Amino acid sequence: MNTLGFICFLLAFHASLSVKGPFSAAQNNNGAPTPQFMPLQGLTQNFYQTTCPKAQGIIKSEVTKIINQNPSEAAGLLRILFHDCFVQGCDASILLTKPMVSEQVAAPNNRSLRTSTIRILDQIKDKVEAVCPGVVSCADTIVLSTAIAVELVGGPNIPMLLGRRDSNNAASNQTVVANIPAPTLNISALKQNFQNHGLDSADLVALSGGHTFGQAHCRVVDLQLTPTVSTDLNAAFAANLSRICIPGGTNNSANRGALTVHLDFISKDVFDNSYYTNVLNKVAIFHSDAALLNATDTKQLVQLYAQDQNKFFQQFKVSMLKLTQLGVLTGRNGIIRKKCSVPN
Template identity: 40%
Template sequence: MAPRDMLDFFVILVVATSVIATASCKLSPSYYQSTCPKALAIVRAGVAKAIKNETRMGASLLRLHFHDCFVNGCDASILLDDTPSFVGEKTAAPNNNSVRGFEVIDAIKARLEKACPGVVSCADIVALAARDSVVYLGGPSWNVGLGRNDSTTASRSLANTSIPPPTSNLSALITSFSAQGLSVKNMVALSGSHTIGLARCTSFRGRIYNDSNIDATFAQKLRMKCPKSGNDNVLQRLDIQTPTHFDNFYFNNLLQKKGLLHSDQELFNGSSVGSLVKTYACDSGAFFKDFAKAMIKMSKIKPAKGSNGQIRKNCRKVN
């Protein structure tokens, strides 16, 4: 082969290798099609079983994905248990005695390990479980990109600072979501996940006693359940109308000053962001469409790929 031909061949080879490497780094809904064809069905069945047993679990699995992705990306770091030599994210303030669904992920992972050992990552299970929970409760579906690895590390400190608390004002919310590459529209749409699930008294006590942007009757009823001290773990619906059905009523509640959390009502508190709240309150189709887009975008936050991370055999510990 002539030197010129060898050079051309080398360039083609480098380009081809680069294309293959780039493609392999992308998440794909069909990632397990050949290596574990029953993977999606197994996750879906596990989610359905869990929600049938406890309807609230759908919201918990959705929240688990959110809290995972906001700390070093969607890498299942939130699932790692603490050990004598390791402090993970479960005991961080936003997660401790609050984030749930770990046993559901464990059960799904166990089934997947029997069907195709060492193939499906815990991070992908969490992403799929969030989507399947929303669909099961009447919300929109979307294609979940797959192919993430699981992290071998976690960050308690980042979990304490990266996940926006329920006391956040609008400016802090925008900053938190922007830090993850998410727009204001993404933020408002994702906040609509509070159309399902429950919150503890400790999460909304400050709002019902201190906020002025709240319906007086609504606040008074909540004060009867959540006094200024005590009853910390009393639960209240995030959506006062349909807490077990994924719909747009959450946004209607905000228009009536009946958002449960301070951070919820901040979305409709005299700012331009309120126009999005009005749109979603009037048009469930627009909300569903934007929510699905935002979930796809959030699920792509810094996924561990290639030589980064591993496929954990047990979601609670590193191999």
């Protein structure tokens, strides 16, 4: 099947397996926990209003230019934000490359965070530095750029709070491994990982919705395909993934390490609720995606968000606000890095 054939297959597949969850609209309202969020002291929406009033405008215009050229960078940004905040807090430690060993080469990140996105963040920060030197943190640059990008590709408006400061050190490989969930985790390990970060099942399900766009490297996808095809995957979908990823398939090139597949084949660069339909239809790629169906509370939320994009967006907004205040440095703590890759 060629690419067009594959897309047609998936469209037909989605249509034939449209979601029929057990909820009526009224039950949806009762079934969903009310999203709750407590703002952290020291963070405000207009943090730079007096110190760098142009900051937000500059970041918005840069991100808009970038997303117009390449909408898939929104996914690159969201993953960098997640991997920053889950390891030692949202302190931009993920962007440090010198003089310490970078988190970027730690096992869960190795060769899978987009270098293009890291360069983009450096460029945005340079533009802000040119106007207000030493004022706006790299941590806030990641958070604000991501929120703007996600909204530009269809996601909700997230009223991000600002005022984070940067760390001057990166976390060890061991710390990254301990904090970033592996795609092989089962539902109780996923819940435990999120709970360790102060996040609940609703946060787990809503933030996993980040897999509604972006890509995965074949070496990760292979975990679901070899030695035997995982029962997480629809058989025809797995066969197509194998054709793309497995040696001997159509892409048996020397450059296999760089091969990727879309996390969402239907709307690959759009932030919408199709991730949840994909999970229900067994066309979401990772075991950690399928595992959301293995506990009653997370399964009900997958069904709810598949039916109701507004409910997903409401929870995603709150979960992102919670995620982006994990372990933040404020006030006199931390520094403002001028170049995000070095501790000044």
